[in-house]
Amino acid sequence: MMSMTGKRRRKSAERAIVLVATAASVILGGAAAQAQQIVVEGNRRVDADTIRSYVTGTASGSPEEARRNLLATGLFSDVQVSGRGGTTVVRVRENNVVGRVFFEGNKKIEKATLESVVETKDRGALSPAVIAADVERIRDVYKRSGRGTAKVSYRTVDLPTGRADVVFTIDEGDKTGIRAINFVGNSVYSERTLKGLMSSSEMNFLSFIKTSDVYDPDRISADLDVVRRYYLKNGYADFRVVNADARYVEAGEEAGWVITVTVEEGAQYTVGAVAVDPRIPGIDREALDGQIRAQVGDVYNAEDVEKTLVGVTNEVNRQGYPFAQVRPTGQRDRATHQVALGFVVEDGPRVYVERINIRGNTRTRDYVIRRELDLTEGDAYNRVLVDRAERRLNGLGFFKKVRFSNEPGTAPDRVIVNIDVEDQPTGSFSVAGGYSTQDGIIGEVSVSESNFLGRGQYVRLAVQGGQYARGIDFSFTEPYFLGYRLAAGFDAFYKYSDLTRWSRYETTVYGGQIRLGLPITEEFGVTFRYSLYNTELRVPNTIKRPYNDCSVPIPGYTLVQNGQPATGAAGEQALYPNCAFDGEASIALKGQQGSVLTSLAGVTLAYSTLDNLQRPTNGFYAELKPDIAGIGGDSKFFRVTGDARYYKELWEDVVGFVRLQGGHISALDNQPLRITDQFFLGPSLVRGFAPNGLGPRDVGIADARSNAIGGTTYFGATVEVQFPIWGLPKDLGLKGAVFADAGTLFGYDGRRNFDVNRDGFINGFAPGSGCNYANFGAGAITVEPECVNVRDKPTIRSSVGASILWNSPLGPIRFDYAYALSKDEGVQTALGKVGKDQTQAFRFSGGSRF
Numbered sequence: 090m091m092s093m094t095g096k097r098r099r100k101s102a103e104r105a106i107v108l109v110a111t112a113a114s115v116i117l118g119g120a121a122a123q124a125q126q127i128v129v130e131g132n133r134r135v136d137a138d139t140i141r142s143y144v145t146g147t148a149s150g151s152p153e154e155a156r157r158n159l160l161a162t163g164l165f166s167d168v169q170v171s172g173r174g175g176t177t178v179v180r181v182r183e184n185n186v187v188g189r190v191f192f193e194g195n196k197k198i199e200k201a202t203l204e205s206v207v208e209t210k211d212r213g214a215l216s217p218a219v220i221a222a223d224v225e226r227i228r229d230v231y232k233r234s235g236r237g238t239a240k241v242s243y244r245t246v247d248l249p250t251g252r253a254d255v256v257f258t259i260d261e262g263d264k265t266g267i268r269a270i271n272f273v274g275n276s277v278y279s280e281r282t283l284k285g286l287m288s289s290s291e292m293n294f295l296s297f298i299k300t301s302d303v304y305d306p307d308r309i310s311a312d313l314d315v316v317r318r319y320y321l322k323n324g325y326a327d328f329r330v331v332n333a334d335a336r337y338v339e340a341g342e343e344a345g346w347v348i349t350v351t352v353e354e355g356a357q358y359t360v361g362a363v364a365v366d367p368r369i370p371g372i373d374r375e376a377l378d379g380q381i382r383a384q385v386g387d388v389y390n391a392e393d394v395e396k397t398l399v400g401v402t403n404e405v406n407r408q409g410y411p412f413a414q415v416r417p418t419g420q421r422d423r424a425t426h427q428v429a430l431g432f433v434v435e436d437g438p439r440v441y442v443e444r445i446n447i448r449g450n451t452r453t454r455d456y457v458i459r460r461e462l463d464l465t466e467g468d469a470y471n472r473v474l475v476d477r478a479e480r481r482l483n484g485l486g487f488f489k490k491v492r493f494s495n496e497p498g499t500a501p502d503r504v505i506v507n508i509d510v511e512d513q514p515t516g517s518f519s520v521a522g523g524y525s526t527q528d529g530i531i532g533e534v535s536v537s538e539s540n541f542l543g544r545g546q547y548v549r550l551a552v553q554g555g556q557y558a559r560g561i562d563f564s565f566t567e568p569y570f571l572g573y574r575l576a577a578g579f580d581a582f583y584k585y586s587d588l589t590r591w592s593r594y595e596t597t598v599y600g601g602q603i604r605l606g607l608p609i610t611e612e613f614g615v616t617f618r619y620s621l622y623n624t625e626l627r628v629p630n631t632i633k634r635p636y637n638d639c640s641v642p643i644p645g646y647t648l649v650q651n652g653q654p655a656t657g658a659a660g661e662q663a664l665y666p667n668c669a670f671d672g673e674a675s676i677a678l679k680g681q682q683g684s685v686l687t688s689l690a691g692v693t694l695a696y697s698t699l700d701n702l703q704r705p706t707n708g709f710y711a712e713l714k715p716d717i718a719g720i721g722g723d724s725k726f727f728r729v730t731g732d733a734r735y736y737k738e739l740w741e742d743v744v745g746f747v748r749l750q751g752g753h754i755s756a757l758d759n760q761p762l763r764i765t766d767q768f769f770l771g772p773s774l775v776r777g778f779a780p781n782g783l784g785p786r787d788v789g790i791a792d793a794r795s796n797a798i799g800g801t802t803y804f805g806a807t808v809e810v811q812f813p814i815w816g817l818p819k820d821l822g823l824k825g826a827v828f829a830d831a832g833t834l835f836g837y838d839g840r841r842n843f844d845v846n847r848d849g850f851i852n853g854f855a856p857g858s859g860c861n862y863a864n865f866g867a868g869a870i871t872v873e874p875e876c877v878n879v880r881d882k883p884t885i886r887s888s889v890g891a892s893i894l895w896n897s898p899l900g901p902i903r904f905d906y907a908y909a910l911s912k913d914e915g916v917q918t919a920l921g922k923v924g925k926d927q928t929q930a931f932r933f934s935g936g937s938r939f
Contacts, residue, residue, distance in 0.1 A: 126176045133183055135164055140179055144170070152177070164214055185215040185245075188252040194259040198234060206230055209255055215245065220255060227257060234303060237337060237344050238262035266292045266302035268338065268345030274331070274352045278320075282741055283350075285819045286319055287312035292345060293818055304346040307490065309333065313350065320354065321391035326421060326428055327355025358389040361427030365401060367434040369413055376408070377401050377434065389428050394419075396611070401432050402473040411469035412437050440470040443498035445506045450543075452512040453487050457545040460569050461485070470504050482510070487540045489513040515540040545569070547578075560584035576606035576616075589629060591780045591927070592797050593636035593674035596765070597625040600687075616693040621722070624765045625684045628674045639668040639873040640679055640845050650871070662846065665873045675787040677798045677877045680843030681764045687724040691716035704896070705736045706744045719757050724766050728754040742819075743812045750774070750832075751804035761840045767799030768834060772932055774805045775830040777888030777907030779929040784834035788916050788924035789853070789860065789878035796924060798837055798877065805832025811894065822896035828889070830907070835883040842876045851875045880924040884913045905932040 127144055129137040143162075144155040152170035159168040159181065167182040189211050192203050207223040209215070224241045231239035240260040245253045270291055272280045284290070289312050290301040313330050320328035331351040338347055362385060365377045380400030382393035398417055405413045414437035420429040444466055447455050459465070461481040463474045475493055482491045490511040498505050516538040535551035547566040553559055566578035583599040600622025608614045630637035638647040640663070642655035648664040649655045655663070692715055699708035711733040719725035730752035739745045756762050771780040784803075787796040809828040817823050841860065842851045853862040853874030860876035862869075890907030907930060915925025 128173075128176055128178045130178065130180045131183070132181055134186075135181070135183060140181065144177060144179060155179070166217070185247075186252045187211060187213050187215045188248050188250070188254045191254060191256045192259065193256060194261060197236065197261050198230060203227060203230065203257070207257075215253055215255065224257070227259065231259075231261065232265075232337065233305070236261055236263070237265035237339075237346075264292070264296055264303075265344045266296060266346065267304050268292060268343065268347055270348045270350070272350050272352060275354060277325070277354050277357075279741060281813075281819050283316055283319075285742070286315050288315075289348075291818070293821065304335065304348075306335070309335065309348060316350075316352075318391065321389075324357040324359065324388040324390070325355050326358045326389055326391075326419070327353070329353050356423070356426045358421065358426050358428045360385055360387045360389055360430060361422065361425070362429040363431070365432045365434065369410060369434060369436060372405065372408060372410065372413075372434060376404055377432075380404055381432075383430055394430065397432060398473055399477055401434065402471065405434055406471075411471075412439050414471070415473060438502070440502050440504050441498075442466055442468050442470050443500075443503035443505055445508065447508045447510070449510045450512060452543045453510070453540060453545070454543045457487075457540075457543065458482065458508060458510065460572070470506075475506065482508075485540075485545070487512065487515055487545070553584075557587040557590070558585065570605065574608060576608075577604070579603045582622075588781070589634060589636065591771075591782070592678070592769075593628060593672060594678050595627045595629060597627075599623055612698055613694075613696045616695070618689075618691045618693065618716075620687070620689045620691070622689075623684055623686050626678065626682050626765055628679055628682055634672070635668075636672050636674045637679060639663045639665055639673050642668070662872055665871055666869075668873070669790060673790055675790050675796050675798055675877065676843050676845065676873070676875055677764055677787055677839060677841075679845060680840060680875075685724060685763055685765055686722040687718050687766075688720045688722035689716050689718040689724075690720060699736065705746075706738045708736055710734045710736075717757075718766075724763060725757040725760070726754050726762060726766055727757055728752065728766075739810070743810065745808070745810045748807040748809075749805075751802075753802045755801065756838065762801065762838045764799055764839050767801060767837070767839060768803050769797060769799050770803055770832075770834050771927075772905075772907075772929065774803060774832040774834065775886045775888055775909075776828065776890055776905050776932060777830070777909040777928055777930060778886060778912070779927040782927035782929065783886050783913070785837035785879055785881040786915075786924040787877050788880045789862070789874050789876070790923065797927075798839060798879070800834040800881070801836035801838045803832065803834040805830065807831075824894045824896075826892040826894060828892065828905075828907075829887070830889075831885055831887040833883050833885050835881055837879050837881050840877075841879065845873070845875050853878075880913075880916065882913060885911060886913070886926065887911045903933070906930060907932070 127141045129140045132140060140159065143158045144152075152172070156168045156170045159165055159179075164184060165181045166184050169178075169180040171178050171180075187209060190204070190207065190209055192200050195203060206226045208219050208226075209223050220243055224243060227241045228239060231237070231241075239262045242258050244256050244258070246256060247253050267289060268291065270280075270284050270287070270289065272283050275283060287309075288301055289305070289308050290299070292302045296302055310333075313333055317328060317330060329352070331353055332349075333351075334349045336347050336349070338344060360383050363381055363383050365374065365381065367374055367377060380397055380403075382397045382400070383390065387393075394417055398415055402413075402415045405415065413434055416433045416435065418431040418433060420431075422428070442464060445459065445462070447458050450458065462478040464471060464478075479491060479493050482488060488510045490509070492509045494507045494509070496505045496507065497503070516536075518536050532555060533551055533553045535549060537547070537549040539547050541548045545568055547564070547568070549562070549564045551562045553561070561583050563581045564578065565580075566576055568574075568576045570577035579601060581601045583597075585595070585597045587595050589595065600620060602618060602620040602622075604616055604618045606614060606616040628637040630641055630643065632643060632646050635643055635646065642649055642657075642661050642663045644655050644657040647655045648667050649661045650664055652664065655661050694713045695711070697708065697710045699705040699710050711731075713729070713731045715727075715729045717727050730750075732748070732750045734746055734748045736744060736746040752768060754762065754767065768784070769781045770784060771778045771782040775783065781797040784800040785798050787798050790796050807828060807830050809826055811824050811826045813819060814823050814825050842854055844851060846852075852872050853870055854860050854876040855862075860874070860878045862874050862878075887910040888907040889910060890905055892906070893904045895902040909926075909928050912926040912928065913924070915922040
């Protein structure tokens with residue numbers, strides 16, 4: 090029988106269960122009631138339950154919070170949340186749906202670029218707030234592209250479907266690029282010099298054809314790094330860029346960016362000591378010492394430190410220490426302005442490259458990037474080699490941005506290398522036009538691509554045409570042949586040249602060349618070449634250009650031996666020297682008309698320490714080219730040419746250079762050289778002389794323009810000083826120059842006797858006395874002489890002059906004026922001097938791209 094106490098406990102438990110059940114039913118019923126008490130009004134496309142979820146899902150349950158959340162979706166132009174008795178009423182006004190987005194007036198910036206910027210999209214929600222923000226985004230795009238005064242507005246066009254098109258109307262305005270670049274704190278180098286180092290430039294009257302004056306933060310950053318490296322290269326180890334401020338100035342027509350760069354130069358340091366400190370047993374220290382570029386007493390040069398760092402790292406790796414690290418040290422003595430350089434070689438952490446990720450390359454293929462790295466997956470990680478790879482990738486010109494970063498691998502001794510790049514356009518189409526005193530009016534259309542199909546290959550096709558020359562060239566280069574750092578390529582060419590203004594002949598050359606370049610070091614390289622080309626020489630013989638009528642009389646024009654015009658009958662011989670008075674080619678040219686096939690193998694040995702290949706200011710360049718012809722073909726000779734140049738910045742922006750050049754050619758079969766194989770020189774050796782204007786000549790012909798016959802040996806020297814034209818902006822590219830040239834060409838080694846009329850005799854040649862005849866007077870020869878009367882003297886020709894050089898955006902233009910100081914004056918005849926050098930005081934060459 091249950092006690093009274095047990096009965097009371099059971100009743101208490103029953104009451105507790107009833108209370109819990111009642112509370113649960115109240116809570117669940119309240120939640121249901123709450124959901125049923127949210128009323129949504131005004132929605133047409135957005136589901137009501139979706140709207141209710143923004144009300145019930147608020148953390149505080151506040152109507153205001155629910156309103157803000159709904160507006161933040163961008164689906165509604167207006168939201169009202171209110172209470173009506175026990176009911177929550179959510180009244181919404183939906184945004185229209187965008188039909189399509191249009192852009193009007195955009196000519197400088199493509200539609201695709203603008204579409205990627207705006208947030209208003211086709212078939213998206215139409216939000217006035219978003220559209221207003223898009224207007225500012227478009228203005229920012231134009232501001233960054235150098236058109237800060239661009240005006241942008243919009244309008245909506247309602248459609249019968251209930252949607253609305255959005256139309257952005259753009260007034261692009263005038264270009265507003267970089268108005269000024271100012272440097273503060275510089276005293277060693279002028280503002281003009283520092284601005285000249287930058288690829289960014291200020292606006293001027295050439296702004297309509299250049300883009301370097303468009304403000305680009307990334308380009309400014311790269312320019313400042315160039316300035317920093319310039320100071321470090323010239324000994325200013327304490328240099329730093331304190332601040333770079335870019336400010337856009339709204340000033341109507343004068344609006345633009347003002348860049349202010351504040352720098353601290355510090356003092357110039359020299360190298361007080363330099364040593365390698367190997368802390369790993371067994372390393373050959375002498376081999377490491379051989380990699381040192383800096384010497385005691387030299388001005389400190391950060392580039393020498395980098396090259397030494399790479400050289401020592403590679404040497405340590407070659408000795409079998411892949412995990413060794415080379416750490417540069419520099420102890421500065423601020424009192425003596427000397428820096429003690431050290432290169433510590435020590436064991437590094439045994440970290441391997443687990444993976445190399447390449448990201449962002451939408452066009453350039455992965456292997457093109459990977460081949461610039463000296464390490465791959467599984468190799469020992471080496472920071473020096475990674476930095477070197479980054480410099481190489483930046484130097485390719487394929488990418489707008491290159492950034493290396495690391496992240497931990499799957500194990501403590503593993504690292505993942507990330508390479509982020511951004512491709513940039515690498516192709517170009519150009520139309521060039523210009524004038525030169527040698528080729529007359531010339532024009533060129535060319536298409537080139539330095540990253541062909543994203544493979545890093547170089548392709549160029551160019552077509553030239555002009556008054557006196559025309560041709561076509563095609564070039565292809567694979568910089569990594571068979572996966573090695575070998576530059577293999579081929580060229581195909583055709584060129585016609587009319588040289589009748591300077592000599593009485595025309596040439597047509599066509600053929601091809603294959604080449605293989607091998608870089609031995611960063612400064613020295615070898616290129617192996619094989620060429621096969623055909624050279625056709627012709628002497629015109631028309632009434633307008635009767636340069637061969639002494640050999641082939643022109644009917645109705647050339648006087649023959651009977652004193653009458655030629656009739657075209659067989660056996661007619663022109664009356665000499667009358668036939669030469671209107672211009673006549675040398676018998677040396679006539680006798681070698683026709684085609685000559687040349688099969689030539691050669692090597693180019695090149696050494697360069699130039700700081701800039703296009704506009705050098707310091708450094709040395711030397712080139713040696715030995716060639717041998719005779720592996721098939723008609724020509725058989727050995728030829729060697731050389732060219733050496735040394736550049737030195739004498740004062741700020743004043744550059745001097747010295748050039749030496751020379752060459753020699755000799756036959757391999759003890760036979761006379763063909764005339765087309767010999768050297769014909771003029772202003773390329775000594776300015777102030779005409780093309781083919783100096784060297785051996787045929788003095789038996791009275792025509793001064795016909796008698797250049799070429800030589801086998803030449804040498805020359807040039808001294809030139811280039812300087813800015815003060816008062817003009819540097820970015821105009823105008824410079825002046827003064828120069829002095831000296832050189833000579835001599836050693837004719839071609840045929841001297843030609844039986845042109847095929848009568849078995851050499852007219853003008855007498856046994857014992859050689860080619861000895863008179864053109865006038867008693868005993869004068871009346872038929873064309875068939876021997877070459879050679880005047881061949883190694884007279885030193887020299888000249889002095891001045892130049893104007895313009896590195897314009899339209900192409901390089903150069904104007905030279907030279908005065909010949911010494912020349913070969915020729916020999917006196919009844920018609921005046923013959924065999925004399927031909928001079929040309931003015932020389933102009935130039936081209937343009939547009």
